[in-house]
Amino acid sequence: MANTILHLAATRGHANHGWLDSYHSFSFGSYYNPERMQFGALRVLNDDTVSGGRGFGSHPHDNMEIVSIPLEGDLEHEDNLGNIAVIRKGDVQIISAGTGVFHSEKNKNQALPVAFLQIWLFPNKLNGPPRYDQVSLNITDRHNNFQQILSPNPDDAGVWVQQDAWFSLGKFDQGFTANYQLKKPGNGVYAFVLEGEVTINGQTLNRRDGFGIRNIDQLDFTANSANAEVLLMDVPMIT
């Protein structure tokens, strides 16, 4: 099996519902591509923009770890566990759906769009209790650094997830190089470029490109442009 998969930004699935403009790196909704079902435990990577005052009404999930990362604007969350919260750039939200949860996600701002990544992971344990959490991170800590934003350990940095997965975000100066060590043997990394141009293990990537790498224990990273931003998703390679 190939050790890498490349998902160029322009090849993603796309659905424009007017109020919601969404790009799918993996099969989702009416976008079905059997070659793009998952990367290990990573099942969904949606790049969503929601119009002012609009959003996803209350709807259910079960047995899925749902991570939201705001890129701009304010996203208002409400669920049947009693949580009401607003997340914005620098925050990370996790919904561990477990046996089932209803939630809504809406643009808090009436005039401006909200853009965010919606990421779903298969859990490593089914039918657990549903759980909501969010953290606020200092985004200056990700300057020329892979800042951990998610891990399987409740006592570690970022939100904790019911899976042996680690997410890191970084924003880099042009020419900056780094080496990322995978957190667990057997995991792979799916890199998603938020801004700019980077090179990962010899592969040049541009804005919103995705690149999955397996059978490695580290990867080499170079920022080719100023203010290059990358999300690394270190996930088990389950099938």
Next chain:
Amino acid sequence: MHHLNILAIHRDKKILATVLRLINTNGQWNGIGAHSDEEAIELFHQQPVGIVLFCAGIDPENEQKLKAVFNTQNPPPIFLQHYGGGSGLLSAEIYEALAKQGH
């Protein structure tokens, strides 16, 4: 038109209703739903079922008992564990299951 009957089993009635609504947005699929094992068996015997969707909250022992009953159909249905109930994954999961069966 031939419809594919999809039996969804979910303990939560609200989530089950959403799952059925999503299934029925496809004109070639007919979603039928049960929240108890007894209701699922009763519905199963009323029509040929192509796919059984096991959703959250069904323990493995009950799932095995249901599969034993459903496997008496010839041909047996496709069994599918549905993750992320009521989600954008449902259609892809059904398409994947059908493709694996050569449909």
